[in-house]
Amino acid sequence: MTSILSPRLDHRLVTERIVLEPASVAFSHQLLEYQIDNRAHLQPWEPLRRSDFFTLDTMAARARTMANGMAAGEALHWLMLEGDTVIGECNFTNIVRGPFLACHLGYSIDHRREGRGLMREALTATIDYVFERVGLHRIMASYRPENTRSERLLSALGFEREGYARAYLKINGAWADHVLTALINPAV
Template sequence: MLAYQMANKEHLAPWEPIRDSDFYTAESCRRRCESAYQAFIDGTAVSFIALERKSNKMIAGCNFTNIVRGPLQACYLGYSVHQEFEGQGLMHEVAQAAIQYAFGELGLHRIMANHLPSNLRSQKLLGRLGFEREGYARAYLKIAGKWEDMVLNSLINSEG
C-alpha cells in the first residue's frame, strides 16, 4: 500500500484531500489497514485492493464507506488506480466486481459515487458502470486544499 501511495502521490493529489507527510509512512499505512479491517468487522465499510499477478504490487483500490443499514441500505464508493494502469479498463473491472459484492453479499440497495466536475475519467467510468447523475453539490468536499463542487451519482440495485 505504501509503495502504491508513494508511486501515485502526484497522480492522485488533484482528486484527494491534502495529505501530510505522516500519511506516506509504513506506520500510517498499518494504522489505516487496521482501521479498514475494524470498519469491515463493524459493517461500516469494505475495502478492496487489486494486485498485479506477476509482481504482486497494488495497482488499484476500491472501497465502500459509510455503509448505512435500516431503510437506506446504502454506501459511498471510492476508488483509485495506479497511474501506470490508467486507461486500460482495470478500474472498471475492479469496481464492477466490488459492486456485485456490495449488492450481493452486503445486500445494499444504493451505491453513491461523487466526482469533481473536471474529472472526466470518473464521469466516464461511473457511466459505464451504470451510475446515473442525480445532482450537483456546491462546495461539497475539501479536495487538494480547496472546497470543491461535486457531481452526485448513484447506482440502484435493481434486484433488491
C-alpha cells in the same frame, strides 16, 4: 443473498486480470509503495496529505482502520493487486443499514494503469458483491466535474447523475464542487 458482513473478512475476489484482497495490515508495505508512487497522480482528487501520511506506520494504521471498519460491517475496502503489487483501491464506506441500505464508493488506480479497463473490471466485481452478497440498495459516488475519466467510468457502470453539490468535499486543501451520482440495485 446475505445482508451481514462476515467478521472473518473473507471477501477476496478474483477477476480475469486482477485479485481484489480485503485491506489488512499485511499489505501495509505494498499500500505505502502505491501511495508514494502515485502521490502526484492522486493529489488533485484526494484530501491534502501531510508528509507523515507517506510512512509505514501511517499505512499500517490506515490498513488497520480499514480492516476494523470491515469487521464492524461499516465498510468494504479492497486492494487491487497484480501479483503482489497494489495497483488501486475500491472502497465502499459509510454503509448504512435499515431503510437506507446504502454506501459511498471511492476508488483510485495507479497512474500507469489508467485507460486499460482495470478499474471497470474491479468495480464490476465489487459492485456485484455489494449488491448480491451484502444486499445494499444504493451505491453513491461523486466526482469533480473536471474528472472526465470518473464521469465516463461511472456512466459506463450505470451510475446516474442525481445532482451537483457546491463546495462538497475538501480536496487537495480546497473545497471542491462535485457531481453526485448513484447506482440502484435492481434486485432490492
